[in-house]
Amino acid sequence: MAIPAEVRRGWIVDAVRERGVVRVVDLAERLGIPVVTVRRDIAALAGEGVLRRSHGAVSLSGEIGASTPWGRGRVVGMLVPTVGSYFDEVISGARAAITAAGARLVLGIAPYEARDDRVQAEQLLESGVDGLLLAPNWFPDGNHDGFGWLDELPVPAVLVERRASPGGPGAGLDSVGSDHHYGVLLALRHLASLGHRSVTLAARDDTWTSHQVRAGYAEAVQLLGLEAQPVIGMKAALPRSGRADIETLAERIVDSVTSGVRAVLVHNDHDAIQLPPLLRAHGLTVPDGLALISYDDVYAALAAPALTAVAPPKRAVGDAAAELLLRRLDRGASMPARRIQLLPALKVRGSCGNQDRRRSTW
Template structure:
């Protein structure tokens, strides 16, 4: 027989009173209730002041009302697929906003290949976080059937640099991210202003951003009336290496240039900055023989010559996501779900004819 929510929560409070401080996972096991349900109930009970959460454990509040943990600061958990390059700036933006509010950020990583988002999110929840900033490991065209747990999270949550499909898992959550379609469009418009009527795209196909760049490219080509070009797929240097075969990429860009396509957009910076010397060896100098724009603007300014680049507002995305979560903490539960898109900018440098 199913029990009501209130009865279940009475069980939880009574069990914590009997056990004292107890880990959430142990409590769920003892009561025979799914851990996700126990976490959700504990969050509601903590909000009512009936329980106290701390570092993955739960206890009954001190009768005198003192915070025995020694701190009442909010803790935000942030889950990203990687650190370094792109996401470092997103993380820093979130960290600054959270610190300014007197809260603390803890970081979790669910690598692209591991596909263990739920496990890592549960570890953050067990550590006692009050809210989550999540970047799920999914691609736009993939079914997200395995992400139904997003709709059961017991704490306020904001998706970062990911957009849920309408009606799919996470569709009701707040979302903050970059409008990569706009980023590709401003790059191709700049190349059009330089006289190019056809632009090649070289891109990977294994990340969310790469898929957004690809679909944005197809859309921008139609809008600008460019001659369509097949995407230059970046091939790995070795199976599963995650690294691009740069020499092969340079060969294929040179082949396109030989056929008259003298402009290329490369996603991402890590690969793009390796191309200029290889292209010179194939008779193509930037910017006279070829105009090149990179996407991400993490390393582009350090290339020789410096690369014109699309710069997604990475730091601003992290900051805006954190600020939206903090608003939820401050009583914004009645607000409608937000979907905030921030626009990338184009940083014009020498690789497209800008002055050095």
Template sequence: MTVTADERRARILQVVRDLGTVRVVDLATRLGIPAVTVRRDVAALADAGELARSHGSVALPDSGTNARHDRVIGMLVPTVGSYFDEVIAGARAAATAAGARLVLGIAAYEARDDRAQVERLLESGVDGLLLTPNWQPGDPPHHPGDQHWLAELPVPAVLVERKADPGSAAAELDAVGSDHRHGVLLALRHLAGLGHDTVLLAARADTWTAHQVRTGYAEAVPLLGLRTRPVIDMHRPGAPTNIPDPEWVAQQIAEATADGVRAVLVHNDQDAIQLPPLLRIRGLRVPEDVALISYDDVFAALAAPPLTAVAPPKKSVGAAALELLLRRLDGGAGLPAYHVELLPALKVRTSCGGDGGA
């Protein structure tokens, strides 16, 4: 006989009343119900105020459990060591301020194993999730058939530096990210103000952010009345590996200068920082002959010369996502989903010439 959700939840409440604080995994074993189903039921009971969750355990609300200040938040990122270090730092600072604990999971860009990593975080007993899925440009769109599990998560989740396509399974999740299209507009508007009528874009094509940068470029060029130029791929077309080729990019920029092009936006810092010496070999100096702006502002200030850069608000994105998730855990289940975009800033240094007053 099929057991209804109401019957399952009544059984869960009875076990908690009998035993006091109980681990979610033990509840599942005791009741003979799949752990994912128990987590979903526990989340519903917590949202209704009938249970309090803490560190993978549940108790009655009047048992003295300080739920808000004893929560564990799982965070899934595609990499550490660059852009996401600052996002993680922002989330960790916000978690510490709220008395919560952050647990990290990494699903590398190459592995595409988001779901497996999320299952591991759930098994560790997290109360909520911050998720940066490995969505790639060219996924049609973002593999919607593979997203159903995002809509079935047993705990609240917030997308970080990702925004789901309308109509996809993840579209109704909360999301906090940078407005990368606005960031590109800032860079191109600054270069146009310095007198450039053409700005090249050299960009990767293998990440979600790169896709947003390319889209922002396509929108900003006609908006600012700039000349249209093809995007230069950081990965040389036809190359046997998918590794950025700065030599190839430098040669493409050098050839474009023969057509009067004197300004380039490069995504990302790691690739942009390699270009000035390669351009110098080809007789081009930065900024005297070529104005250069990078995107991300992770390493840009360390270049020679220091690179003007678009700086997404990485720490603020992490903090805002963590705070939104805590509000959702505090009984915000009935609120509409929030899609929050924070605006990048332009950090003007010496690589594009001018003093930033344009």
């Protein structure tokens, strides 16, 4: 199994911090990673200002030594449900902020299907972390049974891309996340500006974020005066159940177009990027026959055609969560708990058609 970039880069930063100045070839040999891969990772880290390259060697950026004093020497544990997609950018933002503060990030993964968050969090605690960044696998229906341990953590913690319900587990914790309701509003407002009076939402029902997108859709439809449509959902257990699911999704979208709806918002990129060729098999093209917007913007720009997408500020979320946790570690309980929501952006590409060809009916 390939090692995720964020994991490799964490190893590289740790090794450089330990040894000071390291030759790239020695670093590759020590970590057991091909030199070409190490060079690529070092280039990315140098671009972020984390590392400095010089004559075949690498060292920590000089900025790190003069960085924020409250983070120096700290170890931060981060628990995420997956790597290789959405959370990669969140991790990247957190790691850059933590490294720049002179602290170190330790990563834990509690897969969606395993739901072993507590076990993974305990392992991070046993490793001696000073604080935690947590993206718990809360059940989409709001049932947070089994997460009472969030209120008993022995170290400060910040919820990442999650927001606790009042009175629920973790309600007293700091949190930083994307405002997905606003993100959906951006998508529907754009489609409305192109003359669409109704938009179909296609969204899974097996993650916390997917339910935020569904709730945002209901709000946006009412706010914009659009005609509400039944949500096209797939009750698929993770990991994704495969080709049959996406083909069923394509068929249901074709059915919605038959009833007069010619715009769809799809959560997430994994599903949206597979749709255009399947829709073409049914005689439906994007964007001429259907305007399509993806939600997440991880791979949307790589589709054919490139997909207009809602882009949650993933890296900024990781950065802000890490900074908030470091401040919490420095100031303790004297700092009031904070709930921070960052606003997504809409990246307009080719999958909604020409904006100048607006329908006169709107």
